[in-house]
Amino acid sequence: MTDFNKERAKDEIAVSLTLSTFCMQRIGFSFNRPNSFASYYSQKLMFILSVCGICYHVFSEIVFIGLTLWNSPRVEDVVPLLHTFGYGALSITKVFVLWYKKDVFGQLLSELADIWPMSPLEEDAQNIKNKSLSALRIAHRWYFWLNVSGVWFYNLTPIGVYIFRVCRGQLAEIGFVWVSWYPFDKQKPVAHVAVYVFEMFAGQTCVWIMICTDLLFSGMASHIGMLLRLLQRRLESLAIVYKTDEEYYQEILSNVKLHQRLIRYCNNLEEAFSLVNLINIVLSSINICCVVFVIVLLEPFMAVSNKLFLGSALIQIGVLCWYADDIYHANAKVASAAYNSFWYKTSPRCRRTLLFLIKRSQKPIAFTAMKFTNISLVTYSAILTRSYSYFALLYTMYRDN
Template sequence: MKVENILSQVIEICLRIFGIWPDSSCVLLRRFYWIIALVIEQILQYQYIIIHFYSMEFFEVIIMLGETMAFSIVLIKFIIFWYKQRTFDRILTMMATDWEKCCSAEFSMFVTTCNAKLSRRFTNATVALYSMAVIFYSSNIVVKHTDDDKASNTSTRPLVMNMDLPFDLNRKYVYELIIIIQFVHLLLCSCASGLLNALLINLILHVGGQINILCEWLMEIFPLKEKRDLSLFMIKKIIKKHQQIIIFSEHIEDLYSNIALMLFVSDTLIICCLGFVMVASVGTPDAVKMIIRTLLFYFVVNLEAFTFCFAGEYLSTKSNSIGDAAYNSFWYESNSKDSRTIFFIIMRSQKQLTITIGKIRNLSLEQFSSVIKASASYISVLLAMS
């Protein structure tokens, strides 16, 4: 299977690291490593919350819960992609086929290339944004190190991710090594989560480009100035193209539907937790430090929810354009036998292509607004409780 230049090289490298990219070496070992690493990290974090629950401030507990839930989401994403490996392989195969076919047509090549460039820009922006979020979130290490007395105390020695580790951090180079490992782990998991979201945009833009190609064919199938019988080859080509778009969209739905369901539950809670921390920290001595640490994280989680909702909205809108293109073609200039052919395409395009939230509801921008409203409601409840 030739998959060169189909997706951004950044996405390919990330998927190879986490054992998702097809035909990667030592896939089972990579998956086993990340399962063990994420499970151990989750156990240590939740253990820290349980042990220090009554000794921490309420907003500190909330921010730690948001942090641990974010890692739980990453693990669930990996498990879903590993379980749906065959579906992902089919998607890459179909994309490779589309790239090979578009080389012979100037318009098709132009549309596909433009969408690929846009996808790469979005991917690079995602990596930069998520990396900055990790750097700002880890800024508490720099701030707390200004107090040397506290840094010398093991019980208060700051970590990137708060954990109760079963060994002494005061030993030579141990603390520095743990900080580096935690930072790299946080950076990799954060970028992986963002790139899996960017992958969805890559796939949606690709199918959008294929829909544009199909619409162009539909506009050209009926000549305006001369009446002639439709080419049977062209009719088969259009129908086959439409069917491939439908199958490709169904694969995307199969791959991301359960992830969307999980995200809409978890992101609502995380947005609520981070929003509460920023609001509750206003007026406190550490307000600036807390807002700087959580603001970009808050923005990234909102962007994640918006990305999924935008993808569903975009796919639904583009699928409607197939029926519009068929109707706006010059089918009325053809004879009645040939014009009836286009009716089947119009009827089939009436069923929207979409991504669902666990087969329950369609992803749309309206759903994003409902997430923001629900999070705001929960924030007000937490403020009343605190």
């Protein structure tokens, strides 16, 4: 690929990850070096404030959960605290991985530009590319707005509850966004305002981190799925047009090399996100179970906020499983495409090379949770099943009490 085409490819990839980049900038993070010292230090300061904010936010929730367990270890007192703590803990894990693997992600984006399909493409290939980018864009917008609207419902609910009670002539005071512990009296006027502002900042920071990492993963995984489908298209049309034996062989060889690059790319992407995937799989069942318990049995004033949280949690783990499953099946279909490539029109040398491609395609490409389990839509089904089991257990304990 020429330098000009590579720059165009980078621009197209950047456009597909616009919302992810936007959220990264909100926490002071970027894969590109700042243009000036002022922007560099302001970016570092914002990143430090964001990380410190969410770390104390999660720490204060841990302390409050501990105090609650000590003073009132009832199901209805403890369970409403767990899903927000789980969300914050997952955010800390994701921002750590984002920072620690910064160079890896930058390299992956650069490698993606090297194999990015550029115009002019055949009509079928262009349709595959357009359809994939369009679906990704729609999914990213929905995910972005669901998460942002959810956190702002949380942020504004205490004010809404205050106005509601005042209108009904009840004694009312503005509460707080999250249930957290602070080493001072947070009911004093100045402290109350400061805590409320801090909790809005911490909650929004958690959402920025969650969105940017999820959209980064889904975007890169979607592009790999698209490239695998384009490879299928190239293989299926391999011997439709008559060529010399050498031309057949070189085309097959280029497809084999592309497939190997895609496999290496998927393995590198899987390694970068493996820890996040493990924490995600472990916490998702607990988060979904706890928020469903709260929606069904507790806190009517938080119903809308918690329903948006539930939708976000379901979509967040669903996106991970969907794109992992898509890559798994797209790679398996490469073997079928190679077999349907009119291989019988080619020479024995070409057939042996295609056989190598088929055998390699039959070995699954799978995203894992630190190698403990492969991630697919079957995993999503298992998470929902476990969530219901946990909910049934909590409901039984609550009913007995």
